[in-house]
Amino acid sequence: MTISVPAARDVKPGRLAPEEYSTNFSDLHPPLDRHEAFVEADRCYFCYDAPCMNACPTSIDIPLFIRQIAADNPTGAAKTILKSNIMGGMCARVCPTETLCEEVCVREVAEGKPVKIGQLQRYATDYLMETAATHPFTRAEPTGKRVAVVGAGPAGLSCAHRLAALGHDVTVFDAREKAGGLNEYGIAAYKSVDGFAQAELDFILGIGGIEIKASTALGRDIALSDLTADFDAVFLGMGLPGVNDLGLDGEDAEGSIDAVDYIAKLRQTDDLASLPVGRRVVVIGGGMTAIDVATQVKLLGAEDVTICYRRGQEAMNASEYEQEVAKTAGVTIRHWLKPKSLLRGEGGAIVGIELEYTAQPNGQLIGTGETMILPADQVFKAIGQTFDAGPLAGTAIRLEKGRILTDEKRRTSLAKVWAGGDCIFGGEDLTVVSVEDGKIAAMDIHAALMGA
Amino acid sequence: MADLSTNFLGIKSPNPFWLASAPPTDKAYNVERAFEAGWGGVVWKTLGSEGPPVVNVNGPRYGAIWGPDRRLLGLNNIELITDRDLETNLREIAEVKRRWPDRAMIASIMVPCEEAEWKAILPRVEDTGADGIELNFGCPHGMSERGMGAAVGQVPEYIQMVAEWCKMYSRLPVIVKLTPNITDIRYPARAAKRGGADAVSLINTISSITSVNLDTFSPEPSIDGKGSHGGYCGPAVKPIALNMVAEIARDGETRGLPISGIGGVTTWRDAAEFIALGCGTVQVCTAAMTYGFKIVQEMIDGLSDWMDERGYRTISDFQGMAVPNVTDWQYLNLNYVTKARIDQDLCIKCGRCHIACEDTSHQAITSMVDGVRHFEVMDDECVGCNLCVNVCPVEDCITMEQLVAGADPRTGRPIDPNYANWTQHPNNPMAVKEAAE
Secondary structure, eight states, rough: OOOOOSSSSSEOOOOHHHHHHHHTTTTTSSSOOOOHHHHHHHHHHTOOOOOOOHHHTTTTOOOHHHHHHTTOOHHHHHHHHHHTTHHHHHHHHOOOGGGTHHHHHHHHHHOOOOHHHHHHHHHHHHHHHHHHHOOSSSOSSSOEEEEEEOOOHHHHHHHHHHHTTTTTTEEOOOSSSOOHHHHHHSOOOOGGGHHHHHHHHHHHHHHHHHEOOSSSOBBTOOHHHHHHHHSSEEEEOOOOEOOOOOOOOOOTSSTEEEEEHHHHHHHHHHHHHHHHOEEEEEEOSSHHHHHHHHHHHHHHTTTTEEEEOOOGGGSSSSOOOHHHHHHHOOHHHHEEEEEEEEOOOOOOEEEEEEEEEEEESOOOOOOEEEEEEEEEEEEOOOOEEEOGGGTTSSSSSEEEEEOOOOOOOOSSSSEEEEOHHHHHHTSSSSSHHHHHHHHHOOOOHHHHTTTT | OOOOEEEETTTTSSSSSEEEEGGGSSSSSHHHHHHTOOOOEHHHHEEEEEOOOOOOOOOEEEEEEEOOTOOOOEEEOOSSSOOOOOOHHHHHHHHHHHHHHHHHHEEEEEEOOOOOHHHHHHHHHTTTTTTTTEEEOOOOOOGGGGGTTHHHHHHHHHHHHHHHHHHHOOOEEEEOOSSSSSTTTTTHHHHHHHHTTTTEEEOOOOEEEEEOOOOTEEESSTTTTTTOEEEEEEGGHHHHHHHHHHHHOOOOOOOOOOOOEOOOOOOOOHHHHHHTTTEEEEEEEHHHHHHHHHHHHHHHHHHOOOHHOOOOOOGGGGGTTGGGGGGOGGGSTTTTTEEEOOOOOTTOOOOOOOOHHHSSSSOOOOSEEEEEEEEOBTTTOOOOHHHHHHHOOOTTEEEEEEOOSSTTTTTTOOOOOSOOGGGTTTOOOOOOTTTOO
């Protein structure tokens, strides 16, 4: 097949003037000030058996914390939040509230304007983290029990914090250099500005009794059998380190990029101007990662960014709100297109992508045979992440559809081992769900260790 | 446009909206601005005796409570009567009245409870050309410690005595301004009437402490770490004022005594309510002090538009219309049975009606029906108390519906179409027994 190959690839760093980087990557939602918080808090009706609270995976008592804000007690509000969700600060920034608490807010139902629960939660948690001299919770009497947590992401840290609060000593192992998991490496930069992920990590560790062992990977530096032998219990919260491939030739070519990897680099760099950015960019996928990478690449100065998703808009995993964020940044979202082949130019680097139109006539997604070509200097793949079961090989831990199988208390099929977060079957790939997993597991570990 | 002009004790004003005796009426500059904005009249800030004027504190004079968006709901002040000398005030009153002959100009007066004092000041006020005088028997702070203001207003005999002096030494109409800081407003009102007063005005401010500073433990407003009770006014006091006005309007001894209504008047609707309870004019202060004089435009238009809509040509067409409907509890119709009705299309399912009823009232509203979040009134438990209506955040979502036929599911008793009140009720040991002969 002959195709018209676009002119020379155009990929370079530093597409923007220096001051544009700080503007483009500033806080997506500037925090509410005290008066704004009062006014917004007053909109809450303090509902009976509040729908928002029931919609929150961590069951935060939302009406109560909002009432505490209204009564000028942001510290108390923060404690109400953190008691249910120790990552209330990050969740206030990254939760898709429009599909959780705010979706069911009676004011959303009544007038299409929910109480800004996420913003209020941030107001309270920011206040506490900025003003509290000490960690708001104290540890129970030491139990002498030791628990290993694998993975210092939201699930692992949530589990570790709850266990520490209950009096256990916790060691958290993480493969990466820094703890925090996706909070540190994955969240879009404009949602977690000013090093918030590390600040929250420090805050969580402030309870004491939690030791972080970074750059220590399960299966490489430690074995599960060692952990089960050395510790009284183990919690696995390793997340999804792998990514799905497109299954096309040329996926290793220059210009074909793993979105998760690119976002991690973006989050870790001290100089956004150092990141290579194509003039024309195509992103394959329909979830949060696709939205995040497309939006950030656009904000880094790409001229033309297109997300291509193989189904319709309603099937996208990214919420409508997130899609709006991307569109506002100037990203084009196209539906019913799936990648067919990667086009490479001289030297084998990516110069475009051929896509096939799709349809779903009887619930079955099919290619229509009709194709189109989008020139692209960079093609980002963001079509889902995968669990790496390698480190669990030879153990009795059962998997389901490639992820760890757990019961409702987050017990795995192996004694003394619990799991939670994105790595378990049924995980929802949401920070707030991971936090809840860690909490549930911690409570059950506690019960098991204390013989309750 | 309806005719808003008023004739109160022979004092004419183009509309019933007067500025109350207070900081907005302390000097010609303010009053001129008020008249330019359209106010129908003013009660000039209270004049004191000849001689060195009173002094005010040099720290804060006002305290307040607010809604969450800083909407001012109640204001409190510890300011005294005018702190300008009498001569200046009298000269300015005369000048302004000359320039604005169509506006009502009332002089408020507060001098010690001595006949000579009143005798001395009254002719001088009359000389200004003012249309009437208002006797300030109301201020609860500062002046009352010196035997004036509320200290007089709390003793009906003093009210009568001073009113008599004023009628004796002045030809001007006399309005007695009443303090609400008493147990029964009818007694001071009756005393004013006995003393020959032509009208009463009420309410003056309510003794209050707006808040306590929890850092310094000083009441607010704080003067060097200490506070003193001030006079409370603004929207928060309107219900108290309406009741006191109604008590005077329907009292056997004071019925028909002209009333100038004061207390939280903020919009045309507030004014209309005071007038419906018998007031001939209303006086405004806090609303003007919050928003400036321009608010009178809304009041004039609002009242006029409402009157046009209802076919009232003049103020007197609806003045006092609500008075016959104010009665004693014992005369309320006990056979009037209502039940709350929740409009399911309007209901947003916040559940406040349920929890209010469940926790604090009569357990008459569901929260769950057939496993679904659903709020509905159970007629066999509903006493018709109206609490759910009041706590519902959606206007008209819950309404009270009268049962006109059948039986009350709560009591099982048939609905009786006849009026019957407590004085006739069998549970009342004092009830008039028909059989008794």
